[in-house]
Structure formats: structure tokens, C-alpha cells
Amino acid sequence: MSNPKNVSLFLRLAFCPSTPLVSAISRLVSDFCRQGLADLDISSRFHMAAHELAENMTKYSSGPAVSLEVELSEQAGEHLLTLRTRNHAAPERLREVSKRLAEIRSAVDPSKLYDRLIEESAPLEGVSGLGLARIRAEGLEFDYAIRGDELTLIVQERFSKPVPAKF
Amino acid sequence: MPNLPELRTDSFSLLFASAGGVPVVKLSGNGDAEVVSPLDRSLTQLHQKLISESATSVVVDLGDLYFMNSSCLKAFVAWIYKVRTTGSPYRIRLQLNPRQRWQRRGLEPLQRLAPAVVFLDEIKDKTPGAGDAEGT
Numbered sequence: 001m002s003n004p005k006n007v008s009l010f011l012r013l014a015f016c017p018s019t020p021l022v023s024a025i026s027r028l029v030s031d032f033c034r035q036g037l038a039d040l041d042i043s044s045r046f047h048m049a050a051h052e053l054a055e056n057m058t059k060y061s062s063g064p065a066v067s068l069e070v071e072l073s074e075q076a077g078e079h080l081l082t083l084r085t086r087n088h089a090a091p092e093r094l095r096e097v098s099k100r101l102a103e104i105r106s107a108v109d110p111s112k113l114y115d116r117l118i119e120e121s122a123p124l125e126g127v128s129g130l131g132l133a134r135i136r137a138e139g140l141e142f143d144y145a146i147r148g149d150e151l152t153l154i155v156q157e158r159f160s161k162p163v164p165a166k167f
Numbered sequence: 168m169p170n171l172p173e174l175r176t177d178s179f180s181l182l183f184a185s186a187g188g189v190p191v192v193k194l195s196g197n198g199d200a201e202v203v204s205p206l207d208r209s210l211t212q213l214h215q216k217l218i219s220e221s222a223t224s225v226v227v228d229l230g231d232l233y234f235m236n237s238s239c240l241k242a243f244v245a246w247i248y249k250v251r252t253t254g255s256p257y258r259i260r261l262q263l264n265p266r267q268r269w270q271r272r273g274l275e276p277l278q279r280l281a282p283a284v285v286f287l288d289e290i291k292d293k294t295p296g297a298g299d300a301e302g303t
Binding site for chain 1: 199244276
């Protein structure tokens, strides 16, 4: 029998993609993490991840609405902080991005991959494409799913220590 | 450092100064999508100026920089690449705020891109109770 998953925090933001909103959303995620986990290192990395994910949706969403979720849960003594974004994207964009997403997810050495992408992008003007690789390079787990024209990106951090529940 | 336009928005600024004859660039605030293009332009202008003056080093003070997204980091990557590939590279000393934990994580890859060009130094924090803040 599998252990039940206990969710102590769940936050879902649905919004129209907008550049000025990106910083506000990432600050909100960071504040929630800081309050709930009392761990500055994790809240700092989730601030970065929320910013990169929200900015990605703002740049590439083809629909009028996107969503971002934050979940703090516990299962079998393991604590898990999850950031999940969903947006619709054009088929050609999804085809283009799926190879890079697979590469980031499966990277054995995420820092090495990030360094390679930095080196490749260095001479290219107006091209970044570093945000998702940065998330993995900074030690967070990364996964994704593509269903139809919907792209879901998932970033996670696992903890074994107890998490202060202040929510 | 004269004759270079400074950059100021509601949430970000890039200012020029000089310390002991060494040019200093001070970045403050939040480096997000709204400042990517002006930041890129400013760093390009700075590079041209430093090359024309045969500068040997520049200090980048990040003490009050609370965040930098990957597109702003890319502007630094482009700058560092130009310095690395120029005939007479100068040194870029990035002064990090140890209270901003993202800075070392986020900027170490820039040092790996050009270890002979980029140097990371931590600013000594004299504030009482320092070490417990992470600005956003």
C-alpha cells in the first residue's frame, strides 16, 4: 500500500502573460517559500526558478491565460516543494523546445550542460535560452510534459528534514 | 567614468564611478526582462570605452543587486565573450554580496566561461546581524 501524500500548502495563480507581472509573481513564490520553509537557500532558488518559468510563459505562451502552482507536500517522511507551470504553445514552438527540454531533464551533469549552453550562446546576439538549464544547474529537479498544445514544466526540491508549517 | 549614459528605471540602475583610478560599474535593484536591452547596450558601450582607453580592469559592484534573470546574465555572457576574444582583454572583477546567495550560484558560470577574465570577490558585510537576508 502506498503512503498518502499530505499537502500542507497549495497556491495556484492563473494570469494573462505579462512581463511586468513576472517579478511580482516570483517575489510572491519566494515569500511563500521563505515563510514556509525558513530556508533562505531554497527560497532563493525557487525565486529564481519562478522568475525563469514565468518569463518563459510570458514569452512563448500562445494562449491568453497561463498558470503557476506552488505545492508543499510530504509523503513517507520526504518533503517536497513543487513549482508547476502550464501554458499553451504553438506546435512548432513545442517541437523546437522539446529536444532542449529532454536534454535538460536527462542531463547527468547539469552544470556542464549549462556551461556548454552559455558557451554556445555567447557569440549569438539576442539569444538567451539559458533559463531552464539554469534551474537545473542550480540544483533543482526538472521535468516536463507535453499534452496536445499544453506544456507543463515542473521544478522540485526534496527535503528529508522537517519543514516548519507556518501557513 | 565620464561620458557613458547611466541607466535608471523604477527598479534597476546601472551607474558608473571610479575607485583609485579603476572604473566601477554599480548595478542595483532587480535585473529582469524589462532591463535586458538597455543593460546589453550599456555593457556594449562600456566595453568599447574600456578598449579605447586600454583599461586593464573594471569592477562590477553587485552589492545592491537583488536578482538577475537569465537574459540579463546573457548580456554579461556576451560582454565577457567580447573581452575574452579581444586582442587585449581586461579583467572584470565581480564584487558579490554574500547575503545575496543567488549571486555566487548565478555568476560562477561566468567565471568558468572566462577564468582569465572574470574574478569573483565577496564584499565584506559590516552590517550587524548580516547573513540572514535575501533580497527580492
